[in-house]
Amino acid sequence: xxxxxxxxxxxxxxxxxxxxxxxxxxxxxxxxxxxxxxxxxxxxxxxxxxxxxxxxxxxxxxxxxxxxxxxxxxxxxxxxxxxxxxxxxxxxxxxxxxxxxxxxxxxxxxxxxxxxxxxxxxxxxxxxxxxxxxxxxxxxxxxxxxxxxxxxxxxxxxxxxxxxxxxxxxxxxxxxxxxxxxxxxxxxxxxxxxxxxxxxxxxxxxxxxxxxxxxxxxxxxxxxxxxxxxxxxxxxxxxxxxxxxxxxxxxxxxxxxxxxxxxxxxxxxxxxxxxxxxxxxxxxxxxxxxxxxxxxxxxxxxxx
Numbered sequence: 058x059x060x061x062x063x064x065x066x067x068x069x070x071x072x073x074x075x076x077x078x079x080x081x082x083x084x085x086x087x088x089x090x091x092x093x094x095x096x097x098x099x100x101x102x103x104x105x106x107x108x109x110x111x112x113x114x115x116x117x118x119x120x121x122x123x124x125x126x127x128x129x130x131x132x133x134x135x136x137x138x139x140x141x142x143x144x145x146x147x148x149x150x151x152x153x154x155x156x157x158x159x160x161x162x163x164x165x166x167x168x169x170x171x172x173x174x175x176x177x178x179x180x181x182x183x184x185x186x187x188x189x190x191x192x193x194x195x196x197x198x199x200x201x202x203x204x205x206x207x208x209x210x211x212x213x214x215x216x217x218x219x220x221x222x223x224x225x226x227x228x229x230x231x232x233x234x235x236x237x238x239x240x241x242x243x244x245x246x247x248x249x250x251x252x253x254x255x256x257x258x259x260x261x262x263x264x265x266x267x268x269x270x271x272x273x274x275x276x277x278x279x280x281x282x283x284x285x286x287x288x289x290x291x292x293x294x295x296x297x298x299x300x301x302x303x304x305x306x307x308x309x310x311x312x313x314x315x316x317x318x319x320x321x322x323x324x325x326x327x328x329x330x331x332x333x334x335x336x337x338x339x340x341x342x343x344x345x346x347x348x349x350x351x352x353x354x355x356x357x358x359x360x361x
Contacts, residue, residue, distance in 0.1 A: 073131045076109050086112025086119060142216050145200040149208070162205055169198045181329060265289035276310045277321035283311030334360060 077083060085091035086099040089111045096111065102119050104126075112120050115130070124130060148157040172194040179187035200216060207215035228235045262268060265285050271278065283296065296311050297304045310320040341358040342350050350358070 073109075073111075076129075076131070079107060080109040081105060081107040083109045083111065084119065086110050086114065087117050088113030141196065142200055142204075145197075145204050149204050157201075160201070160205065162202060165198065165201060165205075169195075169202075172198055177325075181325065265291075274321060276306070276324055279307045279310035280314035280320045284314050287315055 082103070082105060083094060083096040084099045084102050085094055085096040089096070091098045094111060099110065099112070099117070099119050102110075104122075108123075110119055110123055110128075114120065115124075148154045172191065176188070176191035176195055179191045199219070203214075203216040203219050206219075207213050265288065266282055269278070269281050269285060273281070287293075293312075293315070297307050299305075313320040313323065337360050338355060338358040339350070341360075342348075342354055345358070347354055347358075
């Protein structure tokens, strides 16, 4: 497969990686350092199968030649994101959408929660089409809130500031990637601990549970609190004790998290499986002409 990769380097889109790995030859076009990519300068280009051209200029001669011959074009992300932000700006501007113009951070809360759960469901179902759509819906919420924030009279900030803060955070918390190495990071587990250490210093937190989102679902909250205090050295015997339902649920969630499992995810798996079993029993009963199920009917049509 012949591919023309267009965009900024050294950062390339994920779609280009498989082509690069399988390429018979990689050529460095305009704006690309051939030595950095162990590539052949485009001046030495020789047509062939499974070649990749990396360039910052899609109009250079070799790029046009390859595209004319049917080469796939892979672009680094950027333009569609700018277009999405521009559309959001238009919707909130005079002459835009009246409903969009009336919204504020509080009125949009329910939609952020709904879209997040719809995205979670798409991930659980392994539905790629739904995953793509729901990611877009969550992105819409980010763009919407950022545009509203930009209109604030006292402390305005927009999508550029949001993205800039995110870049600074990602770079600052990955010194092993962006600053030439970090001896504290050896694998994914040590990176997770390092992330929390850097966050603690960055945010000047006084408590090991500072920053835990108290509004998250209770099972996830219990697991997160247990994880945080465990990292701070709290012994397990100091977790809540008692016989009431709340304490029992907290203990189960906390111990699951400490064992390396995600109690929220595990509980959702069981809940989704139970939902499927209910639907299957109801469907089987209807097929047998039974509309109103008794306890015995439920047992009869329940799949084991």
